[in-house]
Amino acid sequence: MHAINEFVVKIASRCNLNCDYCYEYNMGDDSWKKQSKYISLETVTQLKFRIVEHLKDHPEIDQIFISFHGGEPLSVGVERLQNYCDVFKQICNEVPVRLSFSTQTNGVFLDEKMINTLKKNRVFVGVSVDGPKEYNDLHRVDHKGKSTFDETQKGIDRINELAKDYFNSVFAVIDLRIPPLEVFDYFGSIGVGHCDFLLPHHNWDLLPPRYGKSKTAYGEWLYEIWSAWIGGRNKHLNIRFFESIVRNFLGAESLYEAMTDAPASLITINSDGDYEGVDTLKSTGNSSQVLGYNVQKHSLNEVLEHQAVQQRQIGIKALCDKCLNCEHLKRCYGGYYPHRFKKLNGFKNESVYCDDLFYLISRMKEDLVKYKKLQNNA
Numbered sequence: 001m002h003a004i005n006e007f008v009v010k011i012a013s014r015c016n017l018n019c020d021y022c023y024e025y026n027m028g029d030d031s032w033k034k035q036s037k038y039i040s041l042e043t044v045t046q047l048k049f050r051i052v053e054h055l056k057d058h059p060e061i062d063q064i065f066i067s068f069h070g071g072e073p074l075s076v077g078v079e080r081l082q083n084y085c086d087v088f089k090q091i092c093n094e095v096p097v098r099l100s101f102s103t104q105t106n107g108v109f110l111d112e113k114m115i116n117t118l119k120k121n122r123v124f125v126g127v128s129v130d131g132p133k134e135y136n137d138l139h140r141v142d143h144k145g146k147s148t149f150d151e152t153q154k155g156i157d158r159i160n161e162l163a164k165d166y167f168n169s170v171f172a173v174i175d176l177r178i179p180p181l182e183v184f185d186y187f188g189s190i191g192v193g194h195c196d197f198l199l200p201h202h203n204w205d206l207l208p209p210r211y212g213k214s215k216t217a218y219g220e221w222l223y224e225i226w227s228a229w230i231g232g233r234n235k236h237l238n239i240r241f242f243e244s245i246v247r248n249f250l251g252a253e254s255l256y257e258a259m260t261d262a263p264a265s266l267i268t269i270n271s272d273g274d275y276e277g278v279d280t281l282k283s284t285g286n287s288s289q290v291l292g293y294n295v296q297k298h299s300l301n302e303v304l305e306h307q308a309v310q311q312r313q314i315g316i317k318a319l320c321d322k323c324l325n326c327e328h329l330k331r332c333y334g335g336y337y338p339h340r341f342k343k344l345n346g347f348k349n350e351s352v353y354c355d356d357l358f359y360l361i362s363r364m365k366e367d368l369v370k371y372k373k374l375q376n377n378a
């Protein structure tokens, strides 16, 4: 059993936006409709108890990460957010551990009061935005179908002005119709240090849109950015997806739970206190994220014994034969877990992005070999 040190806490179950690709609301899972709008202080206090209990059982953990998610997490308002932070901070009085807060937001609620609250509690902020306005508008609209870009951009400008050190990252979901370098250059221009490009959540029963492009189109899209980046474009940016693959080439520890054989160390807790596997599993529309356990009744050690969690703890044993025999196994590890899903046989499949990943990793490898030769000759 590998202990949990990352807690994705769904502090709000509703969102002010209605992005069409959202796995929470628009991919067949309607569990949010029955959940509390905001997590209660009682649930947060009980979760704190569960985390302390877990840390006492696992003294090897010296740092935990609590990430506020939603819905739109910042829709809880400053008072609730402050109360949640106050409760979680008590963990450090009870066990010797470092605690880091972060949140993933659409940026619309980033007004001065909210930014000051985030700063005061040292909450690092990631903003979801798909690039310049015309591209962001393709998916990221409000409930009336209207653009949300201007409000997100205002939030980004405000946090740059008031709490730059806490503006941590931006994430875009890839759309093959968008020129990759335009998104990349937009990220390069908005004062952030970390970014990522996310493959949209699809699986073998819900294939990714390819818009008539090739079967490696997502790999090619990403390679265009990689190629520009290693050529020096926007070199101030860290790009998690690429860095993670490079770390895999070097045999270093992975940066996040996609593309790794490390046991899963992340658990999601919804606004009713139910533990869930990775929340992106909702994209399978199969309730695969549901564990049937709640913070009121179950400890985190019990959660670790759940078969669905064990499946994410057994590393390459969870992979299919195609992945096990793949030359890029130790760079790709079958891609992201939810992307392997097929109703017929669950998760023992290669990623639905297998061809893209194989293409991208092969090209990256060629570039890294060229680079090493250049260095050796220098």
Ligand code: SF4
Pocket (backbone or CB within 6 Å): 322, 323, 324, 326, 327, 328, 329, 332, 333, 334, 335, 350, 351, 353, 354, 355, 357, 358
């Ligand atoms: S490239 Fe494809 S076959 Fe190879 S490890 Fe990744 S998903 Fe599996």
